[in-house]
Amino acid sequence: MKCHLLHVCCAPDLVIAYLSGARGDVFFYNPNIHPKAEYEKRYNEVLKLANMWNLNVIDVPYDPENFFKLTKGFENEPEKGKRCEICIRMRLEITAKFAKENGYRSFSTTLTSSPRKSVEMINKIGLEVMKNFGVEFLPNVYRKSPLYNDAQRLIKQLGIYRQNYCGCVYSMSSKQPQLITMR
Template sequence: MKVLLHTCCGPCASACVPRLKDGGHEVTMFYSNSNIDTREEFDKRAVEAKKLAEADSVEIAFDDYDHDRWLKEVAEGYETEPEKGRRCERCFRFNLERAARYAAENGYDAFTTSLSVSPHKPSALIFAAGEEKSSDTVKFLREDFKKKEGFKISVKRACELGLYRQSYCGCEFSRIRRCADMI
């Protein structure tokens, strides 16, 4: 199948691209990350995603950065939610909707996401969001990338490829919470 891999970052995607290719799929990465708090960080992670695409010989497409829209449509009223809570659930839906739309407009058979690599992100919530955004033409591929040691593989490959691994999920609320947890 022709599969669009919504890519949250290069390190997470490094466990997904080989698995999808091994499954016989033709993979394109789709870097879509309007949840990230600053343009600078968005660009930094985009560079790392491109490095992975080159290393794994797959195509990569880049979505626009629209954090103002993300704040309005996802975070407003949910700023104090913990990670894995309702803001994250809305965030998954926001990003997967964009991936599903890009996949439908560009002739893909299916889409999936690197978000499921992270132990901080419940796969059940990600799958529910993906299935909500799937359609008759573009299906959501229910790949649980954290299984079969996906996270461990992502850490190992990120080290081998010299990819930058960020210390917070992406939005300003996750950055504030990570800082608070360290104090």
């Protein structure tokens, strides 16, 4: 059996998780990230860290259609609302499914590193998904790590790209142009 599958949403969150002791194969499943150029930028930053720390990265296709299909009707929801819950559940379910099908003992996510996310919601969903897929979910609260400030310094020192919005088209800041295309 393989040990652990770590769902990673972005490089800054991987830094705090890694410094806090998280290890395992990296699973970058984030079809919510929009536009595709942003997805690629975040993925490349994760690859840079994975290469530096000798982490295995699972190649996962970019699939924004799944995100748009599942969140249809929730476009106007506020951050941390029902749309975010749907998005997090989708990502953790796909992670757990992959873990189950590929013989991993456990899975977790770096999503709890972000102050933009509800840690309680993420861990609750992870525990529900665990019951449905039969792969252990390891709840965490990376943003409360005593190494959080060290991680912020390392991110800056390494020149890691830090995004200014969660990832989906609906969370883009007003400073960024709203994109019409779905790819």
